[in-house]
Amino acid sequence: MDPDYFKSYDMCWGTLGTVRPFSNFHPDRDVTEIQAALEKKDAVTLVRILTNRSNAQRQVIASTFEEITHKDLAGGLKKALSGDLEVLLLDLLMPPLQYEAQRLQQAMSGIGTDEETLMEILCTRSGKQLQEISATYKQLYKKDLEKEMKGETSGDFAKLVMALLNKENVVGGVQRDIESLSASLNGKKADAGPWIDILTSRDSDHLNKVLMGLELESGQMVVEAVEKKFSGDIRLGLKVLVQCIQSPDVYLAKRITTMKTPIVQGIMVSHSEEDLLCIRAAYIKLTGTSLYTALQKHFKGDHLQALLAICRSED
Template sequence: MDPEYFQSYNMCWGTLGTVRPFPNFHPDRDVMEIQAALEKKDAVTLVRILTNRTNAQRQVIADTYEEITQKDLAVGLKKALSGELENLLLELLMPPLQYEAYRLQKAMAGLGTDEETLMEILRTQSGEKLREISAVYKQLFKNDLEKDLKGETSGDFAKLVVALLNKEDVAGGVQRDIQSLSATLNGKKAEAGPWIDILTSRDSDHLNKVLDRLELEKGQVDQALEEKFSGDIRLGLKVLVQCIKNPEVYLAKRLVNVKTPILQGIMVPHAEEDLLNIRAAYLKLTGTSLYTALQKQYKGDHLQALLAICRSED
């Protein structure tokens, strides 16, 4: 790992991310190294540079590379690399909004829809960010995100994802919301409408109060949802509740025994935000650090890239 990385702790004291702004950043110097590494297919150098820069710094590198070489850096990476390492470094090069739009599209592509990834992104992004992601999605894929979501989902789950996409915080009384949700659990089959309306239109502090007091009355909300709902809407509401109560624990659970796209889909966007919290939740959940778990599952240059994003043992 580049020793200058450790100096960046002084620049970003208190951050919950693992990737910090690289000190003494010289994009021209990085581009020269990258250009030589691409010619030699030197994955070690490419990993060292691209995992030790923030996304903003990577955008500067990509722009500088294009100015100097008249070529696209992403195209160069595709020619020099392959497999999982190629995918990871290309993901690191994407601006954050583009990356989330790409993840949403990928979750809907092919034969089956990855409902949980849709829920993860739609719940963990703010309403403002989702509007920006929708605009980028339309630009990239020439389709309307809301229409695509409706086309790939159905029933109450479709209503839930659309409500999340268009969410705006609406004031509500805690007691009134508790009564509305509690009433839906009294019959044999619960009505999804009040859950969708409330869980997608209140801020997290409000919802935590509602869920805490509802659990005092009805027991574990997760268990109630399991018993009263079925299919995609059950999954969707359970993900919502888990994300509201503790998003880091929910994301740590997703990292356990998952496929590479889901792992990278969490590590890449959270590396500069709260990956330290997710790492701590993972350790508490599994008894093993994420750093150690990665070494058991991956190998080679791809492993080194993932470890560089993770950064260290806990």
């Protein structure tokens, strides 16, 4: 454990991220070390520096590197590294909004769409954050995110995705919302309309009351009701949304249990400065094993060391 971690100049004890600003930050010194490490292909030094700086500090390092060397740090990493470690360190180098835009773009590229990654980002980001991600997406890819998502989705799932991307807060009555959702489940084929309208346009406190009320009234978990009554993409979408309303930390911890590299890296990088401590706590509660220990069973080498540095410590 890095002792400077506990001395961070703008850290408060309420911080829920695992990666915090490095207190003794000297970008020139970091650049000198990184330059030497790139020449020697010294992954250990690169991991030590880039996982121990906040994203804002990494941006300063990247710009300082360019000023001093007249070269691009990302390009240098690509030459010096390969495989999963290269991808992870390049991910850490991206500003957060660019990184989320890239994850959305990757989820929609190639054959088939990664619906769950789309839902993960849409459900765990605020309306304001999603607007900023959309603007960044347009800058990066010269395409409109909403149009891209419309082209990649269809039916009720497309309506759900559009509603989440354009989240708005509408005041509703808790009991009235419970009744609307309950009624939508009564027919042979459930009506997704009320679920999309209500679950994408109320604040989280209101929605938690609605979901708790629905569970009390029906005698079953809402996720189970969705599982039984819906099918296809809309079932997946509503299940993710319900889980994220009830506990985003638990949902993200469950997703990490797959131990698939893109999922683990995506969540750990995205949440490293926000709430990875909460996800770690949910993970150990869910699996009985700490995330720090679980990573050691599934990954290896310098890539593992980088993931452990982001995870930060044993629970």
